[in-house]
Each structure stands twice: as C-alpha cells, then as structure tokens.
Amino acid sequence: MRLVIDVDDNPCEVEVAQFAEVATLGDLVTAAVGVTLAADETLWVDQRRHEAGEQIRSVTLLEGSRVGRESLVRPEPVRGWSATVSGGLHAGRTVAV
Numbered sequence: 001m002r003l004v005i006d007v008d009d010n011p012c013e014v015e016v017a018q019f020a021e022v023a024t025l026g027d028l029v030t031a032a033v034g035v036t037l038a039a040d041e042t043l044w045v046d047q048r049r050h051e052a053g054e055q056i057r058s059v060t061l062l063e064g065s066r067v068g069r070e071s072l073v074r075p076e077p078v079r080g081w082s083a084t085v086s087g088g089l090h091a092g093r094t095v096a097v
Helices: 025-033
Strands: 002-007 010-015 042-045 048-051 066-068 082-084 094-096
Antiparallel strands (some): 082 094
C-alpha cells in the first residue's frame, strides 16, 4: 500500500509491502525519511492521534493514508476570487487571490 509520510514539511510517498511484527510507526518514519522519533512523540495518521512507539499492526493504515507530526487542518471554503494551480507540485490546489 502507498502511504504519505509528511515529517518536517517534507512529504514523501512510500510503498509498504510488508512490515515486521514488532515494527512501530517511528520505525516506519525512520525507514521512509530518515528522521528518528522518540517513542512518545505524537504522530497523526489520517486525523487520528498515535504515538511513534505504537506498533504498526495496531494502527489502521489504508491506501493513501498520511502519517505526520501535525494533524491536517480542514480547508475552509474559498470565498471571492480564487485561482487554481495548473502545474508543478501543487497542481490542483485552489488558492484565494
């Protein structure tokens, strides 16, 4: 399954084929982006709070799940003028003008 690991404003898409029985979320982040986390550090998986020391098997990971240090903020409706980005890494985003 493909996951997005977003730590330190550096999103990285990874493919997870299998994991060790005792692997933790922290181990996953370390293997994916090279950032070592303390076992009690907070990670957010699809808007749910977990600790980096939790075993992966106890966390619900789905295709496209996002793992990060911060919870995503729900976007507010754009009011007034806006522009849709049509190229680059942020293609598809709508921004207020």
